[in-house]
Amino acid sequence: MFSNVNLYNSDILFYSFLLKQNATAKRLVYLQSDSIRITLKMGKEITNRSEDYSQWYIDLVKKADLAENSDVRGCMVIKPYGFSIWEKMQTALDKMFKDTGHTNAYFPLFIPKSFLAKEASHVDGFAKECAIVTHYRLKNSPDGNGVIVDPEAKLEEELIVRPTSETVIWNSYKKWIQSYRDLPILINQWCNVVRWEMRTRLFLRTAEFLWQEGHTAHSTADEAIKETRQMLDVYADFVENFMAVPVIKGKKSEGEKFPGAIDTYCIEALMQDGKALQAGTSHFLGQNFAKAFDVQFTNKEGKLELVWGTSWGVSTRLMGALIMAHSDDDGLILPPKLAPIHVVIVPIFKTDEELNKISAKVDVISASLRKLGYSVKFDNRDNYKPGFKFAEHEMRGVPVRIAIGPRDLENGTVEVARRDTKEKQVMKMDDVVTEIPKLLDAIQGNIYQKALKFRNDNLRKIDSYDEFKKALDETPGFILAHWDGTKETEAAIKEETKATIRCIPLDAPEENGKCIYSGKPSNRRVLFARAY
RNA sequence: CGGGGUGUAGCGUAGCCCGGUAUCGCGCUUGGUUUGGGACCAAGAGAUCGUCAGUUCGAAUCUGGCCACCCCGACCA
Known part of the structure; x- marks a missing residue:
């Protein structure tokens, strides 16, 4: 986007001149030339969504100071501001896990190659994207330049950097479980995993990412299935109530499910560009890993049985969902429940002397808001103008901004601006403590409602393959359509349209119809979309 | 792993065709004036031109190898 600047060099001079004149001229510039807008004077502008959605996303992640590309291919550096959002997610989720009886533990990063091989479909699923440790020592290079891998230090058994931890964990469970009295085991771990992806995108798909993985063991299938569904509900609850992103709960098709699972459940969210994003998964593993690792228990009748398992996870990918679901061309929009800073105050x-007077008032306001549990930042930097600060905090998605100037001191007021709608109001200083909490709640509710409306407006029932293809290209979004249930049809549709079955929605009503592809009978609609 | 592209200051770039150690903007530092929607002026600091080799009196520029990254495909949460 910067490369075309030189073509317009003279134009830039002209527009720069206009910019100095007045604000109207500035708006004129925006209307006349989007490509120039960026380069004029601001280091903070981002690409418009309508222009290039994926570039908008990349710009936003960088300009909002969430993350940056690392020099290690496919990996990212999560910057402090981005990481504090992740920490907020962790805190909320961790509490929900604890409230449902789970405890945290930690299993090793390295998995012996032989473990991974024990469950056949699991290996198939991950073999192509594993990082492998083969040596344990470096030595000085004989030519004197740097270090080389010491060929003498080859590992007896190579270690896989975990792409997920089912195998190490079930290897431990074998040692822990003898009797029905040892069950259930309800464990979660917060960690990093590595999947050597060919193509990566910040937060959405990186070679290393952070996540949580729950792994539970049960004495009956029924109990394990209940656990699987319960955690799916926990995820849906979190994503909708904290992230303010509506989701559709469903079951994955055979073709899309987790390698090693009997059933995979998921929550699917719709992004602003009409593409779906899987926001969380919960697997009923049946006895697959118990079989692979020979994990048996003695039941009440004294008979040996294989243990039933589940696993479930959400990752830093949620950050991508959060960003793409709400934000606009001015930057990030954060739900107050996950915002690292709720209120920024700009003097x-x-x-x-003026600053001192303002600071005295600000101290009172921020103390009272902090007492209510809100995080307040007083941006008293003297090297930036207020306008710059306004734009910067909008870029970073701070939900509420309060501005206080000399006029306010005289009138006993403040100016309050909300990020989601950009509305401003003048408020009595004394009302701040009662009004700001209401405003934050309103913002949380509003962005959810907005996302819900968008999702519903872009959820279509479609009954013919022609319409299906047309909708994918012209009005991308979720499509509910009949499917004959075969993997051949699923694969053919994917091949021809790039749309996949996101899930078979749990609340889908029975409804007789014909498969849009094969014309064969179907008794319920499934959810299709192009996906991240 | 196929197809295309790019590597010059913290970031974005000019220069390369036609060899003589480097342009401009943003950012940074200092001083001053500013401050209710992205300030301005002045002075400064900052680059072994991705890397290795070759040609040459002399290489960012020409030649060859290597490396890295980006985009498009195949694969994936």
Whole structure:
């Protein structure tokens, strides 16, 4: 987007001149030339969504200071601001896990190659994207330049950097479980995993990512299935109520399910560009891993039985969902429940004396808001103008901004602006403590409602393959359509349209119809979309 | 792993065709004026031109190898 600047060099001079004149001229510039807009004076502008959605996403992640590309291919550096959002997610989820009886533990990063091989479909699923440790020592290079891998230090058995931990964990469960009295085991771990992806995108798909993985063991299939469904509900609850992103709960088709699972359940969210994003998964593993690792228990009748398992996870990919679901062309929009900073206060002052007077008022306001549990930042930097600060905090998605200047001191007021709608209001200083909490709640509700409306407006029932293809290209979104249930049809549709079956929605009503592809009978609709 | 592209200051780039150690903007530092929607002026600091080799009196520029990254496909949460 910067490369075309030189073509317009003279235009830039002209527009720069206009910019100095007045704000109307500035708006004119925006209307006349999007490509120039960016380069004029601001280091903070991002590409418009309508222009290039994926570039908008990349710009936003970088300009909102969430993350950046690392020098290690496919990996990212999560910056402090981005990481504090992730920490908020962790805190909320961790509490929900604890409240449902789970405890945290930690299993090793390295998995012996032989473990991974024990469950056949599991190997198939991950073999192509594993990082492998083959040596344990370096030595000085004989030519004197740097270090080389010491060929003498080859590992007896190579180690896989975990792409997921089912195998190490079930290897431990074998040692822990003898009797029905040892069950259930309800464990979660927060960790990093590595999947050597060919193509990566910040947060959405990186070679290394952070996540949580729950692994539970049960004495009956029924109990394991209940656990699987319960955790799916926990995820849906979190994503909708904290992230303010509506989701559709469903079951994966055979073709899309987790390698090693009997059933995979998921929550699917719709992004602003009409593409679906899987936001969380929960697997009923049946006895597959118990079989592979020979994990048996003695039941009440004294008979040996294989243990039933589940696993479930959400990752830093949720950050991508959060960003893409709500944000606009001015930057990030964060739900107050996950915002690292709820309220930023910007002073408007000319002299130190003015700043001191304002600071005294700000201290009172922020103390009272903090007492209510809100995080408040007083942006009293003296090297930036208020306008710059406004734009910067909008870019970073701070839900509420309060501005206080000399005029406010006189009138006993403040100016309050909300990020989601950009509305401003003048408020009595005394009302701040009662009004700001209401406003934050309103923002949380509003962005959810907005996302829900978008999702519903872009959820279509379609009954013919022609319409299906047309909709994918012209009005991308979720499509509910009949499917004959075969993997051949699923694969053919994927091949021809790039749309996949996101899930078979749990609340899908029985409904007789014909498969849009084969014309064969179907008794319920499934959810299709192009996906991240 | 196929197809295309790019590597020059923290970031974005000019220069390369036609060899003589480097342009501009943003950012940074200092000083001053500013501050209710992305300030301005002045002075400064900052680059072994991805890497290795070759040609040459002399290489960012020409030649060859290597490396890295980006985009498009196949694969994937």
